Amino acid sequence: MTDRTKRVVLVMDYGDVRGGLEKVCIESALALKAQGKDVVFFCGVPPLDPRLEAAGIETHCLGVSDIASNASRLAAIRTGLWNRTAGQKLDQVIRDTDDLSATVVHVHCWTKSLSSAIGPVVTAPDVRHVFTMHEYFFACPNGGFFDYPRNGICGKRAMSLSCMVTNCDVRNPAHKAFRVVRQGMQKTFGRLPRGVRNIIYISELQHEVMRSYFPAATRFFNVSNPVIDEKPEQVDVAANEAFVFVGRLAAAKGGVEFAHAAKAAGVRAVFIGDGPQKDEIRAACPEAEILGWIESSQVAGLLREARALVFPSLWYECQPLVPLEALAAGIPVISGDWTAGRESVVNGRNGIIIKDLDPQGSFGAALAALKDPEAARRYGNAAYQMFWADPLTKGRHLDRLNTVYEAI
Structure with a gap:
């Protein structure tokens, strides 16, 4: 070339x-x-x-x-x-x-x-x-195809009349109006x-x-x-108990849903991050450990204490890196099938793809499955081998x- x-x-x-x-x-x-x-x-x-x-x-x-x-x-x-x-x-x-x-x-x-x-x-x-x-x-005025007041993915055609009159903004209707005008400028004069x-x-x-x-x-x-350049030592996930969430404690990230599911499944939940839903998460699962924001260099060390990474984000995402970083260390991932996190997970091999966030549904079943140390070890081995066969x-x-x- x-x-x-x-x-x-x-x-x-x-x-x-x-x-x-x-x-x-x-x-x-x-x-x-x-x-x-x-x-x-x-x-x-x-x-x-x-x-x-x-x-x-x-x-x-x-x-x-x-x-x-x-x-x-x-x-x-x-x-x-x-x-x-x-x-x-x-x-x-x-x-x-x-x-x-x-x-x-x-x-x-x-x-x-x-x-x-x-x-x-x-x-x-x-x-x-x-x-x-x-x-x-x-395409989307708020950049995420996410309806924040409804707390769910938006299925409307971006900049259609239905889109423009819907208050989907994380702030208020006036801010949505600004975003619509900005999007109109972008589509026309901005090419x-x-x-x-x-x-x-x-x-x-x-x-x-x-x-x-x-x-x-x-x-x-x-x-x-x-994602990563140096190959880390594989984590022995079977020796760990923590199901770890990394991210902002905000509605679109699914932290509260994880807290409810962890409580119902009886697993140890650890949250690395902070945000407006911190108190709601604590109320849903009083036993949960909420560590707040830590240096990115320390996140990898804390992940090495994980049984699995839980990625319950409610929106599409783009290419979430934390699940990939977990897989690179041999840590299985639980991800929703509506988010781009699913693309790094082969269901039943290096992690579990769930269809819902119901503590009594597939989310609860995934936590229960990885609660078994030997099952977690099998998933972890596959995660490590699959990532490093074609590393990012x-x-x-x-x-x-x-x-x-x-x-x-």
């Missing part, structure tokens, strides 16, 4: 790591630079990760606030709908080269500070581009998704949900996020990125 991609412009809202999305973007920037690419990093919100400058990566930061923290609500609304400066500056950065055909522009996110004003710039006919879908904002020619998706469920919202000519590429490493991620870059 010829290497016609000499320069990569990476685009996202934030300049540092705030979550998995930013981690993937920044680490891919560092890896591409180490490989010899001319890497340019463009963002809206400071600070910049110091590793970027140390690696010699060209950086451009607008120095703005995201729309949630902007002190002026009017300014937040204005730039949230259309940040003209972001579009103009990005256009200058993209075209600051003697050979635009050797440049690929790779966008990771834009809704928090950059806005869809970058859309016409990135999708211009002479710009080689690709967007990674880390969520569902190309997103109608101008997008290349998309990276990170789970088959995401592709299934989103495909119909893009033009027929859009090309889709599957590039999983990197940074090297594999970089190889797939370069393949996509050359194809566009």
Whole structure:
């Protein structure tokens, strides 16, 4: 394969790591630079990760606030709908080269500070581009196809009349109205998704949900996020008792449902995380251990004390990494069949896929099955062997990125 991609412009809202999305973007920037690419990093919100400058990566930061923290609500609304400066500056950065055909522009996110004003710039006919879908904002106004007041997946066609008049927002109807207007701007003036020619998706469920919202000519590429590079020692899950939940203690994550199921099944429940449902979880299962937020480096150590990882999220998700990290250590996973977490689980082998969150239904049955130490050991052995037969490493991620870059 010829290497016609000499320069990569990476685009996202934030300049540092705030979550998995930013981690993937920044680490891919560092890896591409180490490989010899001319890497340019463009963002809206400071600070910049110091590793970027140390690696010699060209950086451009607008120095703005995201729309949630902007002190002026009017300014937040204005730039949230259309940040003209972001579009103009990005256009200058993209075209600051003697050979635009050797440049690929790779966008990771834009809704928090950059806005869809970058859309016409990135999708211009002479710009080689690709967007990674880390969520569902190309179609859904709230980015998740989730009805927060109803606490369930939304089956409405995004931006249909039924969608626009439904209060599905996590905050209030006024915020939903803002999101609908923003989505309208994105679809029309922003040319997103109608101008997008290349998309990276990170789970088959995401592709299934989103495909119909893009033009027929859009090309889709599957590039999983990197999970782990060093192979850990396998966990002896049969010697452990804790059924572990990792994540925010909020309604969409299913923590309360797990607490009820753990109480009914008589298993030890451990929650790593915090959030508004902490007291409700404690009331549902007084014996549960709620550890709060801990350093990411410590999560792996606590997972090594798990019998299983429980992933009861109520929404689609995209490519949840915690289940994959658990499987990499030989820890079986319980996941709902409505979430992308199911894609890392082969039911009955490395974990259990459940059909409901009923303590007396398949959720309760899954907890009961893994309560048996020997059964847990069988599942754990399969989890470890299956993950490391085809591991999601940074090297594999970089190889797939370069393949996509050359194809566009």
